[in-house]
Amino acid sequence: MSLALELVRSSLLAATPVLLAGIGGAYTYFANVFNIAMEGMMLIGAFTAVAGSYAARSWVVGLAAGIGGGLVAAALFTLFAVALRTDEFVTGTAINMLALGGTTYALRQMFGVRGAFMSGQIQAIPRWNLPLGPVLGGHPFVVYVALALALVADWHIRRTRFGLRLRAAGEDPRVLDAAGVSSQAVRAWSIMISGALCGLAGAYLSLGYVTLFAENMSNGRGWISLAVIILTRGRPLGILVMSLLFGLFDGIGMSLQGTAIPAQLTQMVPYIATLVALRVYSLRSRNEH
Amino acid sequence: MRRQQAVAAAVGVVVSLLAGLMILWLQGYPAAQSYSALFSYSLFSQFALFSTLNKASTLVLTGTSAAVGFGSNCINLGQVGQFLMGAMAAAAFGIAVGLPKWLTLPLVILASIVAGAGWSLLAALMKLKWRMNEFITTLMLNFVADYFTQWLISGPMLDPRAYSPMTRMTNPQAWLGMYNGLSGSVAVAACSFAVTWLVWNRSKFGYECRVMGQNPSFAAAGGCAVPRNFVLAMLLSGALAGLAGGLMVIGGMQHRFVKGIGANYAWDGVMIAIVAGNSIAATGLYALFFAVLQTGAMGMELETAVPSEFALVLQAIVVLAVVASRESTRLFLAGLAARIRARRAIALGDARAAQAAQLAQRAEADHAAPTGGGQDEPRA
Numbered sequence: 039m040s041l042a043l044e045l046v047r048s049s050l051l052a053a054t055p056v057l058l059a060g061i062g063g064a065y066t067y068f069a070n071v072f073n074i075a076m077e078g079m080m081l082i083g084a085f086t087a088v089a090g091s092y093a094a095r096s097w098v099v100g101l102a103a104g105i106g107g108g109l110v111a112a113a114l115f116t117l118f119a120v121a122l123r124t125d126e127f128v129t130g131t132a133i134n135m136l137a138l139g140g141t142t143y144a145l146r147q148m149f150g151v152r153g154a155f156m157s158g159q160i161q162a163i164p165r166w167n168l169p170l171g172p173v174l175g176g177h178p179f180v181v182y183v184a185l186a187l188a189l190v191a192d193w194h195i196r197r198t199r200f201g202l203r204l205r206a207a208g209e210d211p212r213v214l215d216a217a218g219v220s221s222q223a224v225r226a227w228s229i230m231i232s233g234a235l236c237g238l239a240g241a242y243l244s245l246g247y248v249t250l251f252a253e254n255m256s257n258g259r260g261w262i263s264l265a266v267i268i269l270t271r272g273r274p275l276g277i278l279v280m281s282l283l284f285g286l287f288d289g290i291g292m293s294l295q296g297t298a299i300p301a302q303l304t305q306m307v308p309y310i311a312t313l314v315a316l317r318v319y320s321l322r323s324r325n326e327h
Numbered sequence: 328m329r330r331q332q333a334v335a336a337a338v339g340v341v342v343s344l345l346a347g348l349m350i351l352w353l354q355g356y357p358a359a360q361s362y363s364a365l366f367s368y369s370l371f372s373q374f375a376l377f378s379t380l381n382k383a384s385t386l387v388l389t390g391t392s393a394a395v396g397f398g399s400n401c402i403n404l405g406q407v408g409q410f411l412m413g414a415m416a417a418a419a420f421g422i423a424v425g426l427p428k429w430l431t432l433p434l435v436i437l438a439s440i441v442a443g444a445g446w447s448l449l450a451a452l453m454k455l456k457w458r459m460n461e462f463i464t465t466l467m468l469n470f471v472a473d474y475f476t477q478w479l480i481s482g483p484m485l486d487p488r489a490y491s492p493m494t495r496m497t498n499p500q501a502w503l504g505m506y507n508g509l510s511g512s513v514a515v516a517a518c519s520f521a522v523t524w525l526v527w528n529r530s531k532f533g534y535e536c537r538v539m540g541q542n543p544s545f546a547a548a549g550g551c552a553v554p555r556n557f558v559l560a561m562l563l564s565g566a567l568a569g570l571a572g573g574l575m576v577i578g579g580m581q582h583r584f585v586k587g588i589g590a591n592y593a594w595d596g597v598m599i600a601i602v603a604g605n606s607i608a609a610t611g612l613y614a615l616f617f618a619v620l621q622t623g624a625m626g627m628e629l630e631t632a633v634p635s636e637f638a639l640v641l642q643a644i645v646v647l648a649v650v651a652s653r654e655s656t657r658l659f660l661a662g663l664a665a666r667i668r669a670r671r672a673i674a675l676g677d678a679r680a681a682q683a684a685q686l687a688q689r690a691e692a693d694h695a696a697p698t699g700g701g702q703d704e705p706r707a
Contacts, residue, residue, distance in 0.1 A: 114647075122651045123658065127402075128601050132646040135598055138591070139639025146634035147354065261466045268460065302478035309470040312463070313453075320458045 045289045046173050051247060052292075053285025054184045055080065055239040055256075059263035060277040061184075061191045062235030067272035068195060069228035070208035074130030075115050076236050077260025078137030083108040083240025085141040088160055088251040089148065097161040101180075101241050108237015109230060111137065116226045142253050156250035163246040178246035180238065185278070187235070192274040204228055236260065258309065265312050269319045280315070287311040332604070335656040339649030340616075346648070347641045351633060361631040368626020369619040375626070377508040383618035384516035384578070388571035389596025390603070390610040391523045396564035398527070398605035399536035400543050401557055405450055405465030406568040406593035408472030409443040413569025415476050416442030417576040418584035419484070421497025431500040435577055436515065436570065443569015444562045446472060451561035455554055461561070469593075480584055493585040503578040512578025519570060524607045526563070536560050540605065568593065591639065595621075602646045604653070617642055 059076050066073035083104040090103025115133055118124040149155045163178040195201040203224050206214040211221035239259070244251050262284060270276030291307035344362075351358040369379045389406050396403030417439040424431050450468055453459040481492040503511030527533040535556050539546040547553050575588055599617055603609035624638035665687050672680035 118647060118651055122655055124647070124651045124654050128650050129647070131597060131601060132643050132650070135594055135646070136640065136643035138594070139636060139643055143634055143636035143640050146636060258466070258470050261463070265463045265467070268463065300478050300482055302474045302481065306471050306474045309467045313459075313467050316459045316463060317453075317457055323458075 041293065043172055045286075045293055047177075048292060049282065049285035049289035050173070050177065050181060051285070052288035053281045054181050055243050055247065055259050056263050056266060056284055057184045057188060057278060057281040058180075058239035058242065059232075059236045059260055060266045060281055061187055061274055062232030062239075063263055063267045064191060064195065064272045064274050064277060065204065065228040065231045067267050068201075068204050068208045069225045071119070071225055071229060072126040072130065073115075073229070073232055074127060074264065075111065075133040075260075076232065076263055077256055077258070078130075078134035079108045079111040079115075079233050079236035080240040080243070080256040080260045081134075081137040081141055081254065082111045083237030084244035084255055085144065085240070085251055086110075086237070087241035088155065088244045089144075091160045091162075091245055092157060095159055095161055097163050097245060100161060100245050101163065101238070104241025104245070105234050105237040108233040108235070108240060110233075111237075112230045112233020115233070116229045120222055120226050120229070138254055141251075145251065145253065152253075154250055154252040160245070160249055162249040163242065178242065180242040180246050183238075184242075188274045188278040195272075195274065200224075200227075262308065262312055265316060269315055283315075284308055284311060331656060331660065332653060335653040336609075336649050338656070339652040340645060342652065343641065343645040343648040346644050347637070350640070351637075356633050357631050361627050361633050364627045364630035365620070365623035367623075368629070369623035374508055375622065379615070379618045379622045380513050381508075381510045381578075382622050383615050384510065384513045385571050385575060385592050386595055386599060386617055387516050387520050387611055387614035388567050388574070389592050390599035390614045391520060391596075391607055392564045392567035392571070393597045393600035394603060394605045394607055394610045395523065395527065395536070395560060395567065397600055398540040399556065399560040400540045401451075401561050401564065402462035403447060403450070403465055403561060403564045404462050404597065405447055405468050405565070406596050407469040407589060408465070409446045409565045409568035410572035410575075410589050410593045411472045411476045412446040413439035413443035413572030414576050414584055414588055415479060415572075416569070417501075417573035418494045418497060421501035421577060421582070422484075422495055425498050425500060428500045431498065432503065432577070435497075435501045436573055439569045439573020439576075440566045441569070443572065444566040446569070447561045447565025448558070451558045455558065473589075476584065477586065480586060484584075486583070491586060493581075494583045497576065497582045501577050502582055503574070505580075510578045512574035515570075515574060515578070519567065520607075520611055523563070523567065527607045532556065532559065568596070571596075595642065598642055598646045602649050616645075620645075 059080055062079075063073055063076055086107030087100045087104030090106075091097055091100025094100070111133055114136075115129055118129040118132075119126045145151060145155055163180055165176050166179045166182065168175050168182070195204060203214060203219055204227075206217075206219075207221040207224040207228070211225075214221040214224065240256065243255060243259075263281075266277055266280045266284065270280050288308045291304040294304040294307075295301050348358045348362060351361055368375050370376055389410065392406055392409070393403065417435050420435045420438040421431075424434055426434070446468065447465070450461050450464045453464045454461045477492065480494055484494045486493055486495045503515070505511070525533075527536070535546060535551040536559075538549065538551060539553060539556060539560075543553060546556075571592065572589070575592075576582065576584060595617055599610055599613045603613045620638045620641055621635075624633075624635040624641075627633050627637070628635040665684055668687070669681050669684035672684050
């Protein structure tokens with residue numbers, strides 16, 4: 039297989055978690071919820087997915103547990119940020135820390151290991167050998183789900199009644215309340231959707247991208263998603279393009295690892311690419327003014 | 328107002344400790360015994376108390392770093408990177424400089440401060456020159472600093488005799504020393520804390536920063552040099568985080584930059600600032616409390632085999648419980664006050680005033696939702 043082909047394939051694999059979390063974050067973005075907790079939701083999803091897959095020896099259970107884990111984190115976020123009206127930034131940061139501490143604690147408490155947990159008993163998400171050619175074929179099926187979800191979310195946010203309410207809740211919640219729809223409920227739904235998708239992203243990380251759980255394995259992907267959402271102003275198709283771009287940089291970083299450049303420096307590439315993208319975005323938005 | 332906050336904080340701390348007790352009990356650990364170990368290993372002996380103070384010296388610095396940032400409306404989440412750059416600068420200077428101790432120590436400390444401030448200056452300049460959101464840039468710079476220092480300690484600065492990535496040991500002139508188990512960094516941290524408190528609460532710059540934190544537009548309208556203060560606040564915030572990192576090298580036991588030196592201190596600092604509501608004095612108190620939890624957790628693991636990572640869980644619960652109870656108390660008391668006003672007006676027979684007070688009550692319940700911090704950040 040040629041090097042370029044390998045690069046594109048690995049870009050697609052690396053883009054998927056950022057894409058999934060980004061779509062989830064698009065919902066909260068349009069509802070004007072400052073969702074800094076995506077990182078934590080993803081990490082919790084990654085852990086519960088491995089725990090579920092390990093316990094039941096089934097990837098289906100693992101996937102469901104991953105989404106469930108994300109939903110639990112989202113429910114916690116909703117409880118504090120929507121019901122108890124705690125500041126969203128504060129709640130999100132605390133949930134990120136709870137995710138980091140909780141998964142590290144549970145890793146030792148349940149599996150008795152520090153750092154990383156791997157076992158032959160963890161069932162990975164199956165790969166689909168779709169007849170889509172050498173680039174698109176043979177990926178874990180969540181990759182295809184993510185690509186499809188980007189299209190679905192774009193339609194859902196822009197063309198449906200729920201999407202309209204979602205955007206109204208973000209633009210002016212009082213109007214929505216006056217129309218007889220609870221803006222708080224819409225905000226809660228947006229958080230739950232983002233939780234499910236971040237949980238799925240986490241499950242993909244720990245059961246698809248690799249087959250193990252490592253401490254803090256989300257490693258800033260949730261924050262990159264947040265940057266992607268800001269860059270694309272929440273449009274799912276834009277998120278699709280941007281996360282593929284970040285996947286590409288991740289892939290470039292990885293393919294540089296065989297060369298003379300030290301691995302620690304090539305691992306910086308996606309984060310520096312994010313900074314550069316933010317700079318380009320600030321140039322463009324200045325021209326608009 | 329202050330008493331109300333203290334009550335809310337006490338309620339939050341008690342609730343979260345009880346929640347922790349429940350979690351331990353549900354998992355089948357001897358809960359009460361674990362808690363008594365938690366406190367006896369962190370407070371009730373000289374060694375325990377000194378260990379707690381050593382830990383608190385780091386936490387108080389990362390905590391004030393975050394509090395100064397958030398309190399002046401700079402969402403500096405780059406403590407991780409600033410801490411690492413400070414620690415790396417201290418290690419590099421500590422290895423390279425062999426002057427007498429009275430000259431080396433201040434130089435090394437200064438190096439860590441400058442390195443931390445320099446790293447935060449990057450983000451501050453990106454914000455001012457290029458209008459890049461500081462909360463994303465600082466987060467991304469964390470990863471850059473992390474990989475950069477990892478590269479240094481496994482490549483150019485690797486100790487050839489070491490089995491894992493770490494730098495060489497620094498010169499003894501760059502050691503702060505231990506006094507009966509109490510690290511010299513406690514003194515340095517206490518001084519920095521006092522200076523930060525004075526600057527924050529007693530200087531014109533501190534006042535302007537606090538106004539910026541409360542209401543940036545008002546600060547600008549009132550004649551504060553907002554961009555200048557923003558850069559200075561970011562510098563101060565980064566300097567404190569860098570100093571925390573530097574003290575880990577010069578005041579610790581290992582006297583070098585080892586892999587994972589930052590542990591979770593930077594994010595602990597962010598949580599401490601949040602739970603303290605960005606007040607410097609309260610940051611000091613919560614830093615001590617978190618240090619008690621972290622130090623005691625080691626003892627708890629020894630006594631009842633609860634993994635010490637439990638402290639991390641407990642900290643996050645404390646943050647959620649205290650902040651939520653603070654907001655709920657505020658809303659509850661606002662509602663109560665409105666209800667009392669309404670009742671008094673009814674008693675006076677003034678129907679219109681009663682109606683107005685009821686409306687006010689409803690409005691307060693609806694719109695007292697706090698919108699501080701970075702709520703509108705993504706749209707900015």
